[in-house]
Amino acid sequence: MARNPERRTALVDAAIEVLAREGARGLTFRAVDTQAGVPVGTASNYFASRDDLFTQAGSRIHVRMAPDPAQVGEAMRPAPDHELVVELMRWLVRRMTAERTGYLAMLELRLEATRRPALQAELDRAVRTALDENIRFHLDNGLPGDADTVLVLYLAMTGLLVEHFTLPGVLSGTELDALVEKVVTRVLPPR
Structure with a gap:
């Protein structure tokens, strides 16, 4: 897993934006990458799974x-x-x-x-x-x-x-x- 804390926070914040706009079903790594303005595949380098992404969004919110x-x-x-x-x-x-x-x-x-x-x-x-x-x-x-x-x-x-x-x-x-x-x-x- 990638270890850049600022990038991780930006990705989790992007996940929160996606959740608010598209709901839980719309929360994909690709949607997070797009929202954060990073290359496709970036979120999957920071989160082991969608469960991990959801849990970190729950912590950050x-x-x-x-x-x-x-x-x-x-x-x-x-x-x-x-x-x-x-x-x-x-x-x-x-x-x-x-x-x-x-x-x-x-x-x-x-x-x-x-x-x-x-x-x-x-x-x-x-x-x-x-x-x-x-x-x-x-x-x-x-x-x-x-x-x-x-x-x-x-x-x-x-x-x-x-x-x-x-x-x-x-x-x-x-x-x-x-x-x-x-x-x-x-x-x-x-x-």
């Missing part, structure tokens, strides 16, 4: 979608209250909307994980780690609610984003920021 720590610090400046939780969830939805390609690729990876045990193990690990970090972040920063609050918000925001990206007509006529506030208020009523 979370890095791509993570917020910039400086932006997190800025977002956490207000008091840790209900309104801050609403703003953080709005920020999450805006970030995912801005990273639409990554989110669609993640949905494809989740579906593909039902058929690929190595990918499922990687996504289980990555998503569980992220959820645990979010719970710890929430509690360590004194935000209202407990670990269950974070879990329910995670599930609610995931569902909202799936609708927003896959069937936008379902939510048409509903402003996303207002919908986010409604969800947060139902899960975490203001005091």
Whole structure:
């Protein structure tokens, strides 16, 4: 296997673009090579199989979608209250909307994980780690609610984003920021 880490990252990022645009069935070595603008056969030098490519895309997607720590610090400046939780969830939805390609690729990876045990193990690990970090972040920063609050918000925001990206007509006529506030208020009523 080839060992150029920058090229590997570029190929995995190209795979994420292909997943978002063409779905899991469209993810081929040739499609990745074309998306990355490299000679045909390059991706097959970096990944042992399509399973390997899927698994590495599953690892990379979370890095791509993570917020910039400086932006997190800025977002956490207000008091840790209900309104801050609403703003953080709005920020999450805006970030995912801005990273639409990554989110669609993640949905494809989740579906593909039902058929690929190595990918499922990687996504289980990555998503569980992220959820645990979010719970710890929430509690360590004194935000209202407990670990269950974070879990329910995670599930609610995931569902909202799936609708927003896959069937936008379902939510048409509903402003996303207002919908986010409604969800947060139902899960975490203001005091």
